[in-house]
Amino acid sequence: MVESTNQVARALAEEGAAHGTVVVAARQTAGRGRQGRAWESPVGALLLSMVIRPGAEPLLPLRAGLAVARVVGPKARVKWPNDVLLEGRKVAGILVEAQGEAVVLGIGLNVAVDLAHLPSEVAARAGSLSLPQEAIPQVRDRLLSELHVALGGAPELMVAALAARDALAGQAVRWESGGAGSALEGVAEGIEPTGHLRVRDEAGTVHVLDGGEVHLL
């Protein structure tokens, strides 16, 4: 049990841990999600963080999403920028945090999570692979192997593979633009080789998003 595998991996990175150093835990007491949110880490989750050197690369979270989706199966979709969905429900979240010249890639995958163990507002959107607890080590090993492939793949191959699993392509979406309350809407047109999301609004203007939250309408 740790507070957060990302926190442990960041401490290791600070001490000079090599690229590929992996931290795995069965439970977290203070799992971290994107945008300062908490990440619920009930029994049955695969909680994994990896030290990545030399550091930030725009496609990194999407490469990780692709690796997770390949483990989850053909129906899994990557929801830009950091989620993996199965039948519209979030089965995995990805958090990339900078640590000096390295970054830490954190992945939480609901392998054997009983959704009843999640707070109701989380459970409403969450999914689980519904595998037995005993499957977690095998899923972990498959994930590490898919990460090895996806982290080293040519960007154009990654973008093509993402296009086939893009949860947002052709869908109406809403996103925050600038200050709070200034939401825009449009239709997602795919992920750019830079990792940005293209969205076309009703007036035909193309917006290139580089982060933040995007909601399916």
Ligand code: BTN
């Ligand atoms: C999200 O908000 O969707 C990202 C969630 C990332 C959760 C994982 S669980 C393993 C690693 N350790 C953390 O504290 N967070 C990430």
